[in-house]
Amino acid sequence: MDFAFITEHEMVQKTVRDFAEKEIRPVIGEYDREHKYPHFLLPKMAELGVMGICIPVRYGGAGMDYISLGIVSEALEWADASVRETIAVHLALNAMTVFQWGTEEQKQRLLAPLATGAKVGCFGLTESGAGSDVAALKATARKDGDDYILDGEKMWITLADVADYLLVFAKTDPAKKHRGITAFMLERGMAGLSTGAIEDKMGVWASNTGWIAMNAVRVPARNRIGEEGEGFKVAMSALDNARYTVAAGASGGIRAVMEASLRYSQERETFGKKIAEHQLVQQMLAKMALNYDIATLLWQRVGWLKNQGVRNTRETSQAKWFATEAAWEAASDAVQIHGAYGFSAEYGVERYLRNAKGAAIYEGTTQIHQLLQATYALGWRRDKPLRCELPAYDPEYWQE
Amino acid sequence: MKYLVCVKQAPDTAELPKVKAEEAASGELSIQLVVNPWDEHALESAIQSSEDYGGSVGVITVGGEKAIDALRSGLAMGCAEATLIEDTEADAWGVATLLAAAIEQMGDVDLVFTGQLTVDGNSGMVPIALARKLGWPVLTGVAKIIEVTDDSIVVERVVGEARLTVKTQAPAVLSVIKEIGEPRYPTFIKIRKAARVKIPTLTASDLGVDAPAPVVQMDNYRKPPARDAHVQLFDNASDLVDALLAEKVL
């Protein structure tokens, strides 16, 4: 067993942590306060190779492995969850889904511009009446010659207003419930497609969260991702990829509030000593340090499994559940350690607390992950092989 | 045009306060090492010049095995080749001796770029000693590259408060200041290649020189006295401005 990063992981980590510190940290608080999406970061992240980091070079990516995707997610959320969300949605939910399920023609046509960052992707599964209960979704897709006609709405969609390519899920056969769902790539500009933003959120103010409305949108069959009726599996496998980035991201959130708490607790004095010398404060610091390590080990195990091409739904769900709840607790304790200054926007730790709640809701609520883990533990659930698995990382193929 | 950038793996300045005097004396630092920040600017300006005027950039360092990380950073930023000269004993004059021997052996280097200083040694000696060894002109305090031709370079130098536009023939040695340009981020594609490349290692004997004995002897290391920080309140703004001027803050 080897827990050490290889040289390229170390170099990626240094680069993206530098980037987060110099390009994102200094400005993101202001974007958050003003509820603005930091569009300027997209070309910069594209230039580094973040937008397609784990996609093979032949499809426009940077040709790195899945552990690198985790490293990038961790570093970005250290600066702000909204930036990591961009990668979760654009890369893990959209681009990687085309990579896993798309035809060669789709990889050339749709994946390559996503991986270079020339196009931005989003993922529309949730509807106002269907969140955890995916099979309850109501959007429909009706075959019409070589096209499908899509009707319905999507709600709570990250990057709804930003994305060029919108991967949405609709029922081609409503009678079949989750077996009747199919995935389609919509392109901005298609007639009948509109999007808008959701205001007044609790957190991720620097993210764009919105709705998608489809009013008889005509989508060519060549934009169908996977087979008819395969959409549920497509969506769940996409979530295996994105939950991994959420887990790694949450550990970056823990690191950020832990650093702030370690600093502040060694400056602030009460009762004649630094608050870091009070054991009750130490308890909170110790918990952050422990949970950071657990969260890190859990996401790194998933990255390793992905590199090996081993199915990781169970491990990913554990990593996501643990890390997002630990990030919420760490952020809450960080606010506590900062006292009234934690409650003000000045020190920024309250932003991490507001953001952390979202991550315990999206990509499977904590309760959904608890249910999943129980069914695995009880032996009631076994993952069957998919028609298209996420390919194991093969440096030669990735870099040709 | 062939550029060569001399870099050094140096302590991260954010971690310098943690270094103990004994550690500094032994040379075995247990803190994070990074590319000397000034050298990152040298890398940037050489790579940018090669993009603007053509040519290729190499990167070289004198140091131990850990110094390879500095070379990989240079490759990831855009250098085409890297060389490690293995030596952990040399002082500034020794480093210059080894670098000069390597440059002579390469035979095709036109412009050598270095940072103005290293954050650990702080002497700024290496570029000057190197130019002396090679018998090439040296331009220090370079803030801007104005033009590169096949056999010359025009730069802007900062000397005190003056700015000079200077032309020199190549080959030459340049030491740059931070104003020359922010170092670029390495791209992941280049990182991947840089991480895997096998970097050639040379020793003094490979270069046909004797391992240079240090001419400078360090007898005593101690920490500078802690700065006396205090709070001062002023009755009016003009007194405050006078005080800031006196302290050369403004």
Ligand SMILES: Cc1cc2nc3c(=O)[nH]c(=O)nc-3n(C[C@H](O)[C@H](O)[C@H](O)COP(=O)(O)OP(=O)(O)OC[C@H]3O[C@@H](n4cnc5c(N)ncnc54)[C@H](O)[C@@H]3O)c2cc1C
């Ligand atoms: C910031 C943000 C960004 C998002 N981005 C996207 C996106 O890009 N794309 C997208 O498709 N969606 C996105 N979502 C939607 C998100 O995936 C859903 O909100 C999530 O799946 C939960 O669905 P819901 O909100 O409808 O809650 P519900 O499913 O209604 O759940 C309400 C509560 O009931 C609990 N619950 C539900 N079912 C059970 C059960 N069987 N047993 C026990 N408890 C249960 C839940 O845990 C929760 O506590 C985003 C949400 C947020 C907040």
